[in-house]
């Protein structure tokens with residue numbers, strides 16, 4: 078496919094969230110539809126190691142792909158699995174354990190990992206464990222998690238990671254930091270900026286990093 082690096086997509090959350098969740102977690106379906114159509118074919122396996130409320134898995138299934146995923150939060154995992162046809166493919170676990178789950182080889186990974194600000198103590202990858210606090214530990218863990226991916230992905234498969242820079246008192250350049258840690262294992266091929274049509278006035282765009290599983 079031609080490498081596009083700028084797109085406008087509608088910001089619309091089409092699926093109601095469960096009663097136990099606050100707003101703001103879900104990725105708009107339009108983004109998943111675009112990348113799943115562009116990078117996969119019907120019948121292929123689509124994997125999300127940070128499944129959240131399952132948008133990537135629902136969209137993949139609706140589009141005739143076979144969804145697989147991991148979600149550390151049991152309430153979310155149960156809620157999503159309960160609505161998937163392939164409900165046994167969503168496992169409640171730490172994404173760092175993906176190699177031990179027994180997944181088949183994936184054709185594509187598409188995910189939005191949990192974000193952390195430089196100024197935060199709470200490390201979302203360790204559910205806020207105070208012994209694992211801090212941004213550098215977060216980045217080190219993210220690197221470790223993404224380094225597991227080649228073991229469960231087909232060679233040259235795309236890995237699409239949605240991420241945002243986080244403005245604030247201390248600016249967090251999460252996009253560049255993710256490129257740096259994920260790029261240690263798989264090769265960055267493109268960065269697509271998505272301009273949101275609609276949605277919140279303070280959230281006008283997002284980034285999708287496209288890596289390729291070039292690991293041997």
Ligand SMILES: C[S@@+](CC[C@H](N)C(=O)[O-])C[C@H]1O[C@@H](n2cnc3c(N)ncnc32)[C@H](O)[C@@H]1O
Nearest residue numbers: 103104127129130131132149171172189191202
């Ligand atoms: C940004 S959300 C994903 C949202 C998703 N794209 C959606 O549309 O619902 C990131 C998810 O990663 C999960 N998570 C955090 N640490 C994790 C870990 N170590 N392993 C697996 N999942 C984790 C969080 O519970 C959260 O649901």
